[in-house]
Amino acid sequence: MANYSTNEFKSGLKIMLDGDPYAIVENEFVKPGKGQAFNRVKVRNLKTGRTIERTFKSGDTAEGADVVDVELQYLYNDGEYWHFMDQQSFEQLTADAAAMGDSAQWLKEEAICQVTLWNGVPLSVAPPNFVIMTIVETDPGLRGDTSGGGGKPAKLETGAVVRVPLFVQSGEVIKIDTRTGEYVSRVKE
Amino acid sequence: MIDASTWRPGADLATLRLRAELLARIRAFFAARGVLEVETPLLSAAAITDPHLASFATVYAGPGPRYGQTLYLQTSPEFPMKRLLAAGSGCIYQIARVFRDGEAGRRHNPEFTLLEWYRVGFDHHRLMDEVAELATALLEDRLPLAEPERLSYQEAFERYLGLNPHRTSVTELADCAERCGVSIPPGMPEADVDPWLDLLLTQRIESQLGQGRLCFIYDYPASQAALARLRPGDPPVGERFELYLGGIELANGFHELGDAVEQRRRFEAENAARQAQGLPVMPVDEHLLSALASGLPECAGVALGVDRLAMLAAGKTSLAEALAFPFERA
Numbered sequence: 368m369a370n371y372s373t374n375e376f377k378s379g380l381k382i383m384l385d386g387d388p389y390a391i392v393e394n395e396f397v398k399p400g401k402g403q404a405f406n407r408v409k410v411r412n413l414k415t416g417r418t419i420e421r422t423f424k425s426g427d428t429a430e431g432a433d434v435v436d437v438e439l440q441y442l443y444n445d446g447e448y449w450h451f452m453d454q455q456s457f458e459q460l461t462a463d464a465a466a467m468g469d470s471a472q473w474l475k476e477e478a479i480c481q482v483t484l485w486n487g488v489p490l491s492v493a494p495p496n497f498v499i500m501t502i503v504e505t506d507p508g509l510r511g512d513t514s515g516g517g518g519k520p521a522k523l524e525t526g527a528v529v530r531v532p533l534f535v536q537s538g539e540v541i542k543i544d545t546r547t548g549e550y551v552s553r554v555k556e
Numbered sequence: 557m558i559d560a561s562t563w564r565p566g567a568d569l570a571t572l573r574l575r576a577e578l579l580a581r582i583r584a585f586f587a588a589r590g591v592l593e594v595e596t597p598l599l600s601a602a603a604i605t606d607p608h609l610a611s612f613a614t615v616y617a618g619p620g621p622r623y624g625q626t627l628y629l630q631t632s633p634e635f636p637m638k639r640l641l642a643a644g645s646g647c648i649y650q651i652a653r654v655f656r657d658g659e660a661g662r663r664h665n666p667e668f669t670l671l672e673w674y675r676v677g678f679d680h681h682r683l684m685d686e687v688a689e690l691a692t693a694l695l696e697d698r699l700p701l702a703e704p705e706r707l708s709y710q711e712a713f714e715r716y717l718g719l720n721p722h723r724t725s726v727t728e729l730a731d732c733a734e735r736c737g738v739s740i741p742p743g744m745p746e747a748d749v750d751p752w753l754d755l756l757l758t759q760r761i762e763s764q765l766g767q768g769r770l771c772f773i774y775d776y777p778a779s780q781a782a783l784a785r786l787r788p789g790d791p792p793v794g795e796r797f798e799l800y801l802g803g804i805e806l807a808n809g810f811h812e813l814g815d816a817v818e819q820r821r822r823f824e825a826e827n828a829a830r831q832a833q834g835l836p837v838m839p840v841d842e843h844l845l846s847a848l849a850s851g852l853p854e855c856a857g858v859a860l861g862v863d864r865l866a867m868l869a870a871g872k873t874s875l876a877e878a879l880a881f882p883f884e885r886a
Contacts, residue, residue: 374658375566399762400798400808401782402608407739422739422759424751425658435612520608 368432373406375425381413381432384421384484388413388432388485396425408454413490414465434486439482441474451482451489466546470494472527490538494545499554500524505537518550566882573627575878577650577868578694582671585690587847591647591673596636602841603628606782607827607833610657614664620766628838629655632859633672634783635844638812641674641855642847649673651862662874663804664884669862676855678796679690680784680811683856687799691770691865702769709776709793713753716761721753722777722791727758736760741845750779754793758810773798783812783819798829799860809858815878 369383376394383389389410398404404425411418413434423429439451439460449471450463462472462482466489472481473494481493505521506509518530521541531550542551565572565775569782578631582591603611613629634654640689655667675683688704695701712722726745729752735739738759745751765771774797778786781794813819816846823840830837867878870874876882 396659397758398659399665399754399758400794400805403744403751403753404608405758407759420739422741422755424741424743427741428741449814474878556667 368433371429371431372428373425376406376408376423376429381433382410382429384429387415387500388434390434392418398425413485419475422436433487434483434485434490436481436483438479440476441476441480443476444471444474449492451480451492460484460487460489462492466490469490470545472525473498473543475500475525496544496546497551498543498545499540500527500533500543502531504535505531505535507536517534521550558733562885564885565872566876566879566885568877571866571872571878572880574870575862578862578869579771581694582651582659582690582862584648585693586673587647588609589647589673591652592605592645594637594639594645594648594650595642596650596652598630598655599826600625600635600841601625601627601631601667601812602635603838605633605823605830606631607826607829607835610659612655612840626793631656632670633691633861634857635841637672637674638852639843639847642678642850646727647673647675660883662876663864664855665863665875665879667883667886668875668879670859671862672857672859674812674855674857676853678856680797680809680856682699683809683811683858684799687809687816687858688770688772691801691806691860692801694865695869700768704770704772705766706774708773712761712765713756716764717756721749722793724749724753726752729753732756733759742865750777753777753780754788761773762800762805763803769801771800773800780879781813782808782810783813783822785813785815797858804864804868805861806864806868807858807860809856812852813855814848814852814854816845819848820845 371380376391378391378393380391387398389412391408392411393409395407396479397407397412406423406425408421408423409418435514440454442450442452444506448463449467451460470492478495482489483491500523503523503524506519518532519526521535523529529548529550535553540554542554544551567619567824607708609631611631613626613628616622616625632654635659635683637648637650650669652672653667654670659665692701710721713719719728719732726749727791729749730740731861733756738755775793777792780791781796784794784796786792787795796811798805799807827837863875863878872878
């Protein structure tokens, strides 16, 4: 990968630090009245999600990280790995549990996911922002309650559990916002 | 890429009016004190040698004897103003555009406006008094300011980090950085304490300076004297000062070095440091050296960042909001 000078730093740039890939979140140029200038940089570890602060002497370089975001189709889970396919090249890629994080619970087969690759290997997987799923288990709610307040837990076909309004019943199909893990609406089939 | 909205100014109209008012008040301040306004060339065949400053360069296309010569945009009007002082101008000031390559950020724009002035017969302490009077006069109706504070460089390091910057080592400074959670940049030198002092100053001290008042830091390590005279002693110090307000550096001043031999030695040492770092060696200002040799009156001089002053006076947090057109829109 190319090296980047601090003069090329900007938010979103992916660089290597201590063997891990990081994304630059914030870059600030600081210089005393006379003397050495520095870049104070906030970076997010793309493996752990943790944000830390680093300082560079202005003009120094950092190695670029080979990190790209691609859209892949989720195929299946073999018990240990999650398998994805590039719909253009038909190349198949596998992601481990660390890369999947909490995303696995939102994936139904054929879902199109945003997958971040580091050196060609999935580093993290983002499910679609909205998914449609069937409720497999929830307590029978009170008929006539349409307020949506309170709510109850409902187990979905993938095993995920979300809070739904009391009037939503087992066997119904619902829409969920995966970024918040919240129920959005019922879906008419 | 040109976004259709980028033709618009960075600063709002109220801030532009405030800038104009500040400039008028600066001129009135110096007129009342009999300090002469001057203008000097922005382009020069000589350039600053300081390895931490980068000059923009251009090539003159003629006509005349300078045909084809590389000319540099000034990083400050200091050298020609000292030539005027040596020629007997008396006290002078200038509001000048200056240019520094590679400096851009929230508090930096590659071209900016400096107010630079020289007072014959002043030392750096007397000049600090005047800087405080001017800054207070310009800011008092917008920012409530307590009595100005004056800390030596040593006192600042002792107060905020508990170490003596004149009697320290790279090991102690690195330990201090680690202890107070400063991330240490890769490739810091093992023999030179100055970059380590700069690191701690910028990361842990500056933000605390000048909270609700003007704060002057003075008497810098001899190795950071720049164009200031050295005061012998134990330790010897550079008679230099900086002004901070709200954690932001506003001005840098010197009890001016008038010794042509010492000035040449510093230029050459800086060019040697440039060579060692793989930076271009800059043409030394022989006109300045001749002027110093003919005799610079005893004086102190200071450069104050007008854009930063306008930014603070307007209650803005980025320089781009105090400039008609910041660099990105130039």
